[in-house]
Amino acid sequence: MALSKKLMKRKSWYTLEDTAKRISVEAGAEVTTKDLLQLALDDELTLSVIIQWQPARKETKLDKPVIKHGLELATALEKEAKHRLDGVYDLDVNTEATQVIFTSWIIDDPEYGLNFGSWCVIDPENPNNRFHMCKYIEDEEGEFRIVDADPVPDLSRVIVKREALDAFIASLAEEAPELKxxxxxxxxxxxxxxxxxxxxxxxxxxxxxxxxxxxxxxxxxxxxxxxxxxxxxxxxxxxxxxxxxxxxxxxxxx
Structure with a gap:
């Protein structure tokens, strides 16, 4: 049974399908999951992920910057997956791997990009904490080991928090001044x-x-x-x- 509009607004978070339905109602036009992914890539909508005790490597600040490709990079990754994340974290859609995969889904072109890199999340309570996600795999000897996760999480675990959705819907009503x-x-x-x-x-x-x-x-x-x-x-x-x-x-x- 479909939730009423009033009940829908009381949820603390929404699946991508429910998010598309609510925005469709508010905007008066059909919105799809692909639209949500594109809005996320355009930094208009914040996506989050439900994580259950998943291993992760933390990105840490360095005391001295590292020169790479002409850029000063002041971050590094821990060599081991020391952390186990549990709860709701914001998905970092600005990683090259996630952008490539999401774009390939949006344009229906599986050959658009390579399958590389792992997806990353940001701790909403401390945006300075950024984690590269990992996963367990079983090797040929039946032993479990930890490796980097896929470029993007399973979309069934991707959600939109109510405050993020409310902020996006509110922005629809704001009319920016048009430039000549x-x-x-x-x-x-x-x-x-x-x-x-x-x-x-x-x-x-x-x-x-x-x-x-x-x-x-x-x-x-x-x-x-x-x-x-x-x-x-x-x-x-x-x-x-x-x-x-x-x-x-x-x-x-x-």
């Missing part, structure tokens, strides 16, 4: 010029031929972004930077 097309284009052109100027001072791996490499620019942006700043996912930033560089190229040719 001319102003919007000028802003993109200016950002494209800024991006091009930035990579001119960087190493050759910031270039793809004679064009700035979007992925390298976004890597630096995410590395510099404060941890408490949200709605700036890798996918969204890549789209914005790409559009900006295209606008600047068009301006130079005009």
């Amino acid at each position: 097309i001319a102003d919007d284009t000028k802003a993109l052109e200016a950002m494209g010029l800024l991006a091009e100027t930035y990579v001119k001072e960087r190493a050759p791996d910031y270039w793809f031929g004679d064009k700035p490499k979007v992925s390298r620019i976004v890597d630096d942006m995410l590395a510099a972004k404060p941890e408490d700043v949200t709605k700036m996912s890798r996918r969204k930033l890549q789209d914005i930077v790409s559009d900006a560089l295209k606008a600047w190229e068009a301006k130079k040719r005009a």
Whole structure:
């Protein structure tokens, strides 16, 4: 028996199916699970995962930054899965592995990306605690050992907490001021010029031929972004930077 709209709102968390139903009612248009995954990738909706005593490796801060691919990385992973997580944790959709798999599901293309990396979660009570999930497997000798988990969790365990859903629904009612097309284009052109100027001072791996490499620019942006700043996912930033560089190229040719 379907839950009434009033009862639905009282739940503390929702499955992806229930989340899609409630947003469909509130928005007056059909919303699917694929839409929810895309909203999560765009940093518009926070997904969480129900975890039951699953092994995990914690990402820790380093005293001194490590130089990797021209970036200063101030984190490292514990070598062993010392932690056992139990409860509800927020899913980190900004890992490359999770983004690739979710995108392949959204566009119905199983060949879109490689199956690599493990999914990660963030402790909602302490966002500085980030964990790479692991799992138990049985080897040929019948012994159990711990290895990295799959790139994404089983979707049956993925949920949306009520506060996250309420915040998203509230945002639907907020109308952002519309920029004039001319102003919007000028802003993109200016950002494209800024991006091009930035990579001119960087190493050759910031270039793809004679064009700035979007992925390298976004890597630096995410590395510099404060941890408490949200709605700036890798996918969204890549789209914005790409559009900006295209606008600047068009301006130079005009």
